[in-house]
Amino acid sequence: MLAPGSTIGILGGGQLGRMMAMSAAQLGYQVHVFAPDDHAVAADVSVAHSQADWDDSAAMSAFADACDVITYEFENVPVAPLLALDQAKLAPGPRALEVAQDRLSEKTFVSELGGTPAPFAAVDSMADLEAAIAGLGTPAIVKTRRDGYDGKGQWRISSAADIDPGEVAATPMVYEGFVTFEAEFSVILVRGRGGEVRFWDSTHNTHEEGILAHSVLPAPAIVGEQVDEARALAQRIAEALDYIGVMTCEFFATAQGPVFNEMAPRVHNSGHWTIEGAVTSQFENHIRAIAGLPLGDTASVSDKVVMDNLIGPEAFDIARHLSDPRAHLHLYGKQEAREGRKMGHITRVG
Numbered sequence: 001m002l003a004p005g006s007t008i009g010i011l012g013g014g015q016l017g018r019m020m021a022m023s024a025a026q027l028g029y030q031v032h033v034f035a036p037d038d039h040a041v042a043a044d045v046s047v048a049h050s051q052a053d054w055d056d057s058a059a060m061s062a063f064a065d066a067c068d069v070i071t072y073e074f075e076n077v078p079v080a081p082l083l084a085l086d087q088a089k090l091a092p093g094p095r096a097l098e099v100a101q102d103r104l105s106e107k108t109f110v111s112e113l114g115g116t117p118a119p120f121a122a123v124d125s126m127a128d129l130e131a132a133i134a135g136l137g138t139p140a141i142v143k144t145r146r147d148g149y150d151g152k153g154q155w156r157i158s159s160a161a162d163i164d165p166g167e168v169a170a171t172p173m174v175y176e177g178f179v180t181f182e183a184e185f186s187v188i189l190v191r192g193r194g195g196e197v198r199f200w201d202s203t204h205n206t207h208e209e210g211i212l213a214h215s216v217l218p219a220p221a222i223v224g225e226q227v228d229e230a231r232a233l234a235q236r237i238a239e240a241l242d243y244i245g246v247m248t249c250e251f252f253a254t255a256q257g258p259v260f261n262e263m264a265p266r267v268h269n270s271g272h273w274t275i276e277g278a279v280t281s282q283f284e285n286h287i288r289a290i291a292g293l294p295l296g297d298t299a300s301v302s303d304k305v306v307m308d309n310l311i312g313p314e315a316f317d318i319a320r321h322l323s324d325p326r327a328h329l330h331l332y333g334k335q336e337a338r339e340g341r342k343m344g345h346i347t348r349v350g
Contacts, residue, residue: 013040
């Protein structure tokens with residue numbers, strides 16, 4: 001067990017790191033953030049911030065020396081600089097990042113574990129794209145293999161004319177056959193250092209313009225019918241990676257069963273409701289897991305929970321948000337409320 005007063009390092013400075021840091025402080029730990037950003041909102045609630053580029057090996061080494069355990073708040077932390085660190089300090093290990101950072105590798109990995117992703121094909125040229133269209137049909141989604149999130153780096157196409165050939169030539173991509181689904185849901189689990197796995201209830205997730213807008217309990221009946229199968233796959237993924245901490249797998253509920261969408265080796269937006277809506281939040285249990293502490297109860301405290309993301313300038317209409325006495329408002333400390341930017345969330349329980 002990590003002793004109180006020890007230092008937890010977080011790679012990345014966004015809102016997920018901010019909420020992890022707040023849970024770490026509750027458990028008596030100090031937090032040191034490593035992030036290239038001038039204003040890292042996680043650093044606002046942490047005792048130290050190393051501001052440096054990911055490939056600054058001297059800064060990364062000094063950061064690691066100052067930390068007792070190191071974790072991630074987003075999955076696009078470059079893996080190469082981490083390989084020079086003491087691997088025993090990293091939780092989860094970098095293999096989880098390697099898999100999640102490449103959509104083709106991720107889908108192949110999940111398929112080998114018996115999961116069912118959307119039909120897919122690698123696209124490295126227009127010839128590959130045309131072959132995928134012929135083999136998997138349209139409409140379809142074409143995504144960059146790396147770095148895309150919140151609807152970025154992806155295109156819905158009905159023919160090869162719907163995407164710039166220059167984009168295809170410049171960036172390795174993956175072609176995903178279209179999935180007809182009734183609902184989207186997440187399986188969020190925590191795995192402790194001793195191998196214990198616990199799950200939170202799965203919410204019904206709805207997206208707007210590629211960004212999660214709402215997570216709601218209870219989920220539709222079809223999610224309840226398919227969640228056990230989805231959980232079994234998520235647990236196989238966690239065990240194959242010897243994963244420590246909170247991990248999220250997104251699924252489509254379809255007439256044929258749960259279809260795997262993607263994984264995130266971290267706490268997740270669709271689990272923000274757990275702060276007020278579960279006995280132990282995803283953030284606290286992530287800290288417990290990486291610190292070697294006993295895991296907390298993941299049970300929901302109510303049958304009805306709603307989490308709404310606050311996107312762009314609407315987040316600052318605080319009086320309106322709090323006019324509902326049931327509303328739990330979380331603002332992330334971001335200074336610029338750009339359109340399409342996650343600025344906070346509201347949770348209502350009961």
